[in-house]
Amino acid sequence: MTTVAAKPTTTKPATMAQALNRAMRDAMAEDPTVHVMGEDVGALGGVFRITDGLAKEFGEDRCTDTPLAEAGILGAAVGMAMYGLRPVVEMQFDAFAYPAFEQLISHVAKMRNRTRGAMPLPITIRVPYGGGIGGVEHHSDSSEAYYVATPGLTVVTPATVEDAYGLLRASIASDDPVVFLEPKRLYWSKADWSPEAPAAVPGIGEALVRRTGTSATLITYGPSLPVCMEAAEAAREEGWDLEVVDLRSLVPFDEETVVASVRRTGRAVVVHESGGFGGPGAEIAARVTERCFHHLEAPVLRVTGFDIPYPPPMLEKHHLPGVDRILDTVARLQWEN
Amino acid sequence: MTVQELPGAGASHRSTPPPAWRPRTDAAPLLPDPEPYRVLGTPAADRLDPELMRRCYAELVRGRRYNAQATALTRQGRLAVYPSTVGQEACEIAAAMVLEEQDWLFPSYRDTLAAVARGLDPVEALTLLRGDWHTGYDPRERRIAPLSTPLATQLPHAVGLAHAARLRGDDVVALAMVGDGGTSEGDFHEAMNFAAVWQAPVVFLVQNNGFAISVPLAKQTAAPTLAHKAVGYGMPGRLVDGNDIAAMHEVLSEAVRRARAGGGPTMIEAVTYRIEAHTNADDATRYRGDAEVEAWKAHDPIQLLERELTARGLLDEAGIQAAKDAAEEMAAALRDGMNAEPVLDPMDLFENVYAQQTGRLREQAAMLRAELDAAEQDAAEEEDPS
Numbered sequence: 001m002t003t004v005a006a007k008p009t010t011t012k013p014a015t016m017a018q019a020l021n022r023a024m025r026d027a028m029a030e031d032p033t034v035h036v037m038g039e040d041v042g043a044l045g046g047v048f049r050i051t052d053g054l055a056k057e058f059g060e061d062r063c064t065d066t067p068l069a070e071a072g073i074l075g076a077a078v079g080m081a082m083y084g085l086r087p088v089v090e091m092q093f094d095a096f097a098y099p100a101f102e103q104l105i106s107h108v109a110k111m112r113n114r115t116r117g118a119m120p121l122p123i124t125i126r127v128p129y130g131g132g133i134g135g136v137e138h139h140s141d142s143s144e145a146y147y148v149a150t151p152g153l154t155v156v157t158p159a160t161v162e163d164a165y166g167l168l169r170a171s172i173a174s175d176d177p178v179v180f181l182e183p184k185r186l187y188w189s190k191a192d193w194s195p196e197a198p199a200a201v202p203g204i205g206e207a208l209v210r211r212t213g214t215s216a217t218l219i220t221y222g223p224s225l226p227v228c229m230e231a232a233e234a235a236r237e238e239g240w241d242l243e244v245v246d247l248r249s250l251v252p253f254d255e256e257t258v259v260a261s262v263r264r265t266g267r268a269v270v271v272h273e274s275g276g277f278g279g280p281g282a283e284i285a286a287r288v289t290e291r292c293f294h295h296l297e298a299p300v301l302r303v304t305g306f307d308i309p310y311p312p313p314m315l316e317k318h319h320l321p322g323v324d325r326i327l328d329t330v331a332r333l334q335w336e337n
Numbered sequence: 338m339t340v341q342e343l344p345g346a347g348a349s350h351r352s353t354p355p356p357a358w359r360p361r362t363d364a365a366p367l368l369p370d371p372e373p374y375r376v377l378g379t380p381a382a383d384r385l386d387p388e389l390m391r392r393c394y395a396e397l398v399r400g401r402r403y404n405a406q407a408t409a410l411t412r413q414g415r416l417a418v419y420p421s422t423v424g425q426e427a428c429e430i431a432a433a434m435v436l437e438e439q440d441w442l443f444p445s446y447r448d449t450l451a452a453v454a455r456g457l458d459p460v461e462a463l464t465l466l467r468g469d470w471h472t473g474y475d476p477r478e479r480r481i482a483p484l485s486t487p488l489a490t491q492l493p494h495a496v497g498l499a500h501a502a503r504l505r506g507d508d509v510v511a512l513a514m515v516g517d518g519g520t521s522e523g524d525f526h527e528a529m530n531f532a533a534v535w536q537a538p539v540v541f542l543v544q545n546n547g548f549a550i551s552v553p554l555a556k557q558t559a560a561p562t563l564a565h566k567a568v569g570y571g572m573p574g575r576l577v578d579g580n581d582i583a584a585m586h587e588v589l590s591e592a593v594r595r596a597r598a599g600g601g602p603t604m605i606e607a608v609t610y611r612i613e614a615h616t617n618a619d620d621a622t623r624y625r626g627d628a629e630v631e632a633w634k635a636h637d638p639i640q641l642l643e644r645e646l647t648a649r650g651l652l653d654e655a656g657i658q659a660a661k662d663a664a665e666e667m668a669a670a671l672r673d674g675m676n677a678e679p680v681l682d683p684m685d686l687f688e689n690v691y692a693q694q695t696g697r698l699r700e701q702a703a704m705l706r707a708e709l710d711a712a713e714q715d716a717a718e719e720e721d722p723s
Binding site for chain 2: 035061066067069071072074075076077078079080081082083084085087099102103106107110111112113114115116117118119120151152154174175176205251252253255256
């Protein structure tokens with residue numbers, strides 16, 4: 001499912017927001033069945049400006065401001081996909097997607113299965129997620145555990161500018177419904193990138209080793225990737241050479257890349273923002289333990305958000321996994337009986 | 338304290354509405370009739386199309402027989418459950434009859450009869466209720482969406498599909514069916530609102546059969562009628578006698594024509610009654626009396642049409658018998674189809690979850706395959722211990 005062309009010849013700084021915008025523009029230009037829809041996606045360009053200019057370029061029929069109703073937005077997208085369109089739906093903020101959960105779980109995730117493959121639903125559901133931007137209540141949830149627990153959904157989350165473009169193109173091209181989790185605190189992160197010749201990126205279901213190391217593996221995704229990279233740099237002072245694996249795709253889960261890394265390093269820490277109990281890290285830790293038991297020098301540990309409702313913005317720094325908490329956890333991998 | 342007596346009410350400094358304010362639309366033409374619209378037994382019946390009404394009659398008789406057969410199959414354990422539409426056949430049949438081939442039907446779990454009347458094989462229509470698969474037909478091929486169990490959730494699908502068809506320049510109307518209970522769901526509201534804002538070619542048919550399982554309409558809504566709800570969305574609401582197939586056909590046809598011509602959505606409340614219980618799991622005597630049921634039985638959709646047509650000399654004994662015979666033929670075929678044991682492959686469990694099976698599902702499929710092989714081997718050894 002690798003999407004795109006060769007390495008760029010010239011690059012310039014681009015943000016993740018720009019790459020996402022570009023991905024939709026390119027997909028819409030190439031395929032007239034791609035339709036963007038949601039609240040505020042038209043004239044305003046989305047509250048984060050991710051759909052900026054699409055309505056102007058492709059018309060309001062292709063980039064549609066809908067009534068403010070998430071179940072209606074996703075439900076209408078189901079009908080549009082039934083008729084052969086490829087809707088790309090924006091759910092403004094993580095916690096605003098909850099009214100659409102019945103549509104998501106009862107219809108979007110199951111339509112291919114209940115119709116024995118006769119009616120796949122190629123819908124991309126863009127959900128800006130996670131904290132760290134000082135948002136008030138209901139604007140910073142990490143809801144990925146709900147999505148990954150629902151069979152039939154593909155769940156991906158980019159952590160880099162290249163992946164924002166490549167994974168969104170792959171999601172729109174996918175014949176399955178994809179929950180596309182956008183780490184909103186990385187929207188303004190920059191990289192040297194060429195929208196004219198975007199780098200070829202691996203497709204959905206492939207994890208990447210972002211940093212090689214020998215002492216332990218940090219397994220992470222989305223907004224926690226830069227934190228883990230920073231922690232890995234800082235850990236060098238402590239004598240730890242950390243490998244960092246970016247999952248990129250939670251479903252399907254690239255077990256092979258993760259398992260290969262942990263077998264090399266013998267130690268693993270899973271890092272994510274969402275709560276630990278029943279979170280994706282619990283599943284990953286279980287799988288790693290099953291497949292790497294004889295290679296492990298220590299139990300698989302997790303650094304996650306606390307098991308609390310997302311805190312008010314003035315306290316969120318205590319909740320979000322930071323470099324220190326990761327380093328403290330890595331130190332605990334020096335297991336002694 | 339009345340509104341007039343509230344402090345500040347009527348004060349001279351009260352401001353006029355701001356300049357931008359205006360009513361979005363004139364409500365009066367959208368309002369439903371004060372009484373359910375009827376044709377049979379009224380002077381309007383003079384203009385009935387005899388050929389169409391004879392077809393309606395045959396379909397009603399077939400529909401009643403279908404209901405009886407499916408209910409019997411439930412008692413025999415062939416169906417896990419069957420939500421009967423006895424008494425509501427006119428709504429189901431008319432909904433199917435007014436659609437063109439390219440149009441789409443969005444049924445709820447109770448609307449198998451509408452799907453069958455649209456031409457779906459009765460056995461294929463019942464796979465959900467038999468339990469051998471969720472949807473036993475290709476929705477695109479039949480232009481019938483999967484029977485929806487979650488209430489009202491199929492309504493926004495109908496809106497999206499109709500909207501998409503219009504964007505593509507196709508002449509397609511979507512007809513979506515929901516019950517009185519379903520009108521309380523959020524998806525009903527969101528679908529109605531989207532349809533009206535988008536002027537989507539959709540017809541919403543609400544079958545008000547009196548009860549949402551056991552809860553009567555009075556506990557479901559405080560609206561004057563369900564049809565009145567349409568006005569709040571900016572679309573016409575029609576109130577129709579759901580047991581009068583001539584009225585149902587006329588009002589639905591008009592709504593479909595209007596949608597097709599670009600006039601936007603219509604919501605129709607068909608006032609009808611569920612003669613049988615919600616399903617075989619329900620005890621209707623707990624929440625309603627015999628007298629009420631008997632009164633509605635006297636307003637039977639088949640009898641209403643039969644009386645009208647025989648009085649006008651448009652239907653005779655031979656015609657009635659022919660309809661009965663055709664219905665018996667359908668019932669026999671349905672019995673045969675349902676008595677054949679469905680052939681199920683457990684490995685199908687892992688098909689069609691994703692376009693490409695995930696590694697996780699491949700592992701689980703292998704586990705089940707091994708279990709099945711072991712069971713087969715055990716069975717073989719039991720048969721031939723040597």
